Amino acid sequence: MSATKSRLIYRQPQLADLPAVFAIFGDPQTNLFNPAGPMTDLAQAEALLERWIKHWATHGYGWWTISSAQSPDHILGFAGIATHDYLGKSVINLGYRFAVEAWGHGYATEAGQAALTHAFDHLxxxxxxxxxxxxxxxxxxxxxxxxxxRFGLLDDVPGKAPSLVFRIQRNPA
Known part of the structure; x- marks a missing residue:
């Protein structure tokens, strides 16, 4: 199952994406604001990829593997919606992580909007x-x-300022 929208191609992640997951999530530049820091070994990337694949199997949605329509075999990043634990409360969380080469092109905005459209209009x-x-x-x-x-704060990183929580609600039809 893959969908094309505008400049980007969105598809379910697969095991073959492992090198790209590790390259992007292991890059110190893409983790500048991640308190956990970059992944340090392939096993971490494999565990993340397996969680994404399992989330898709369980929920029918999740993070996408994203490439450009012009170069569909080259992975630019990952984005989507998935259940996430906010200190004991399960919510649908929007997330994204793109390779440094993909920064500044509006891909996070485009993928985020696609994820919201999927969440509200399809799900x-x-x-x-x-x-x-x-x-x-x-x-x-x-x-x-x-x-x-802005919706609130989440004190999720011990010893650090709380994370900002943002929210959007579906417009009733």
Missing amino acids: GLPEVFGLVRPDHAASIKVLEKIGLR
Whole structure:
């Protein structure tokens, strides 16, 4: 199952994506605002990829593997919606991570909007959340651009400032 929208191709992740998952999630630049830091070994990437694949099998949606329509075999990043634990509360969380080469092209905004469209128009979900570190200005800008608004704080990183919680609700028809 894959869908093409605008400049990007979205498809379910597969085991063959492992090198790209490790390259992107293991890159220190893509983890500047990740308190856990970059992945340090392939086993971490494999565990993440397996969680994504299992989420798709269980829920019928999840993070996508994303490439450009012009170069479909080259993975630019990963994005989508998935269940996430906000300190004991399960929510639908929007997330994205792109290779450094893909930054500055509007891909996070485009993928985020595609994820929201999927969540609301295809899945009928009532709301989607986004969690971001308070000093990650670029990610905050993306969330705001696609319609999420500040909702609260989540003290999820011991010894650090709380993460910002953003939320958007489906417009009733």
